[in-house]
Amino acid sequence: MMLAPPATATRPFVAWAWRYLLAHLAFRYTERLLTSDEIRALPSLCLALMTAALVASFAGVRWARASKAIAAVAVAIEMASRFPFNSNHSFAETLLLILFVLVDFPEAEQRDLLVAMGRWIITLIMFHSGLQKILHGTYFDGMYLATRLDNDRFQWLLRHVLQPEEFTSLHRALQAGSEGPFAFHSxxxxxxxxxxxxxxxxVALLLVRERTRALGTALGVMVIAAIEVVAREITFGILALNxxxxxxxxxxxxxxAALSIVAYVALLAAQWYVGPDVFLFV
Structure with missing residues (x-):
């Protein structure tokens, strides 16, 4: 069966994965709280609820449902507060949370289904991301990247792929507030x-078939790493890697998963020394 998981969806692993997702969401709410200029009451409430859900997840089987319910309330509040401006990333996180909420951890078949669905989600994320770029048509001639030349995240890399004259011309046009058109010629x-x-x-196509899955996973890690080097969407990048x-x-x-949580803690610690600018991601 395509994307069927091996017999490793053990109950301890699924419980660990649930705790990782809660930690990921708690970190994202913390990032929003520290960097957003919006009213802080809702991010604070979401963070408090997600922290409570994380604590409850360690309190034994009896508290598993409570952990799921509290986390669901936090995500519902966060999604409703940002609607209709929710990011694609937040919808992916919400879908993952719904799957965890619906799955009964003691049931082996449901745990296997959860892992299989997680595999499908990252496969569809990669496919949707590529297809979306094709449908928008802004990558064929570099239009999207050309409009990002005034962004430090993209500027340092594009200096190496554009001719110096072209880089200077596009950058000056952006600085002058030109409406374009913007496109690459190099x-x-x-x-x-x-x-x-x-x-x-x-990556999406390689992940679907078992014969090419090893190559797909290796290429997927490299693609996600490359995206993070440029776009620095660290929060979602770590989730996609997991x-x-x-x-x-x-x-x-x-x-x-353990290293990811360490990375979250390190970024939070860096915030105290670097300031909110450390969160150069969405």
């Missing part, structure tokens, strides 16, 4: 722009 830049959606689609780990052996999954 062959290397055009190849780079088109490689973004092609690599995402390729979803990709569902294709890896169980020890890898646990190790990456």
């Amino acid at each position: 062959p290397a830049a055009i190849v780079f722009s088109n490689a973004v959606y092609l690599s995402e689609l390729l 979803l990709l780990m569902l294709f890896f052996p169980l020890p890898w999954r646990k190790a990456v």
Whole structure:
């Protein structure tokens, strides 16, 4: 069966994965609280609820349903407060949470289904991301990336793929408030722009079949890492990496989840020394 999980969806692993998702959401609410100029009451409430859900997840089987219910309330409040401006990332997180809420952890078949659905989610995320870029048509000639030349996240990389004259011309046009049109003419830049959606689609296609899944997971890790180097969407990048780990052996999954939580704590600690600018992601 395509994307069927191996017999590693153990009850301890699913409980660990649930705690990781709660920690991820708590971190994202903390990031929003520290960097947003909006009213802080709702992010604070969501963070308090998610922290309570995380604590309840360690309190034994009797508190499992309470943990799920509290987390569901927090996500519902957060999604409602941002509607209709919710990001694609938040919808993916919500879908994951719904799956965990619906699954009965003691049931082996349901745990296997949960892992299989997690694999499908990251596969569909990669496919949707690539398809969306094609449908919008802003990557064929580099239009989207060209409009990001005034952004430090993209600027340092695009200096290496654009001709110096082209980089200067596009950057000056953006600084002057020009409405465009913006497009790349350098062959290397055009190849780079088109490689973004092609690599995402390729990862999705490779993940579907068992024969190519090992290559797909390896390429997926590289694609996500490359996206993070440029876009620095650290929060979702870490979550996507953990979803990709569902294709890896169980020890890898646990190790990456543990390192992810360490990364969240490190970023929060860095905030005290660097300030909110450390959160250069969405």
